[in-house]
Amino acid sequence: LSRLLRRLLSARRSLEICLFAFSSPQLGRAVQLLHRRGVRVRVVTDAQYMALNGSQIGLLRHAGIPVRHDQEDGFMHHKFAIVDKKMLITGSLNWTTQAIQNNRENVLIVEDAEYVKPFLAEFERIWEEYNPTNYTFF
Amino acid sequence: LSRLLRRLLSARRSLEICLFAFSSPQLGRAVQLLHRRGVRVRVVTDAQYMALNGSQIGLLRHAGIPVRHDQEDGFMHHKFAIVDKKMLITGSLNWTTQAIQNNRENVLIVEDAEYVKPFLAEFERIWEEYNPTNYTFF
Numbered sequence: 001l002s003r004l005l006r007r008l009l010s011a012r013r014s015l016e017i018c019l020f021a022f023s024s025p026q027l028g029r030a031v032q033l034l035h036r037r038g039v040r041v042r043v044v045t046d047a048q049y050m051a052l053n054g055s056q057i058g059l060l061r062h063a064g065i066p067v068r069h070d071q072e073d074g075f076m077h078h079k080f081a082i083v084d085k086k087m088l089i090t091g092s093l094n095w096t097t098q099a100i101q102n103n104r105e106n107v108l109i110v111e112d113a114e115y116v117k118p119f120l121a122e123f124e125r126i127w128e129e130y131n132p133t134n135y136t137f138f
Numbered sequence: 139l140s141r142l143l144r145r146l147l148s149a150r151r152s153l154e155i156c157l158f159a160f161s162s163p164q165l166g167r168a169v170q171l172l173h174r175r176g177v178r179v180r181v182v183t184d185a186q187y188m189a190l191n192g193s194q195i196g197l198l199r200h201a202g203i204p205v206r207h208d209q210e211d212g213f214m215h216h217k218f219a220i221v222d223k224k225m226l227i228t229g230s231l232n233w234t235t236q237a238i239q240n241n242r243e244n245v246l247i248v249e250d251a252e253y254v255k256p257f258l259a260e261f262e263r264i265w266e267e268y269n270p271t272n273y274t275f276f
Contacts, residue, residue: 020230070242072240073240074236074239074240074241074242075237075240075241075242076241076242077230077231077237077241077242077243078230078242078243078244079230080230080244090229090230090244090246091228092158092215092216092217092218092228092230093215098212099213099215101212102210102211102212102213103212103213103214103215104208104212104213104214104215104216104264105215105216106216106218106228106257106260108228108246108253110253115246119244122244126242
């Protein structure tokens with residue numbers, strides 16, 4: 001957790017977060033801190049899991065951070081973040097206390113553009129696809 | 139799925155699989171085929187999820203493939219495989235039909251030793267830790 005926080009808090013310009021489940025209060029506070037520092041934060045999450053116990057999503061929205069989610073039955077199951085468009089943080093880890101404390105998990109930190117670019121492209125694709133103006137209510 | 143199968147079926151000597159959930163029949167058949175071809179296959183999985191609907195774990199064991207699992211409350215949440223000790227396949231994807239067909243997922247294929255080695259070390263660590271001779275029944 002401390003190593004993940006350190007990488008996240010190195011963000012100076014932008015932070016894209018694409019997370020199936022986000023309920024860790026420490027990581028939620030770090031993201032809010034970055035937002036207050038002027039980092040452009042954008043969050044994509046899963047519609048079914050954003051209301052899980054202790055979810056940080058409502059707090060992030062309340063703080064003014066834009067959050068978008070899917071409208072599908074399938075899960076938005078990614079677990080990655082991109083710092084300043086150049087550092088990819090990805091793996092099996094959802095940002096939940098259960099995952100951090102009790103599970104066997106992996107987190108990869110990669111700065112090669114070869115890996116960062118397709119994840120950034122996937123984020124932008126999802127960000128547009130989940131634009132609320134595209135939601136269908138009928 | 140076809141790209142994942144192609145990478146898996148390239149195995150000639152060894153295949154380590156460390157998966158939270160494994161229920162895809164196509165991937166199960168591919169793993170059994172490799173076992174019959176003489177590839178040394180070892181599987182680690184999660185105790186709570188190895189009995190999920192359509193789980194391949196029983197079939198793999200029946201085919202003679204060694205499978206080990208955790209004995210903990212936390213999840214063995216990894217989702218990676220290592221082909222011939224040199225190709226790492228990792229990401230958010232569990233090997234389930236739901237994940238392959240309906241979810242947004244990512245899979246990274248990496249051949250740099252810098253990334254493969256820590257995953258191989260983690261596999262060997264887990265393999266020993268989950269050795270049935272270490273199980274406690276009382």
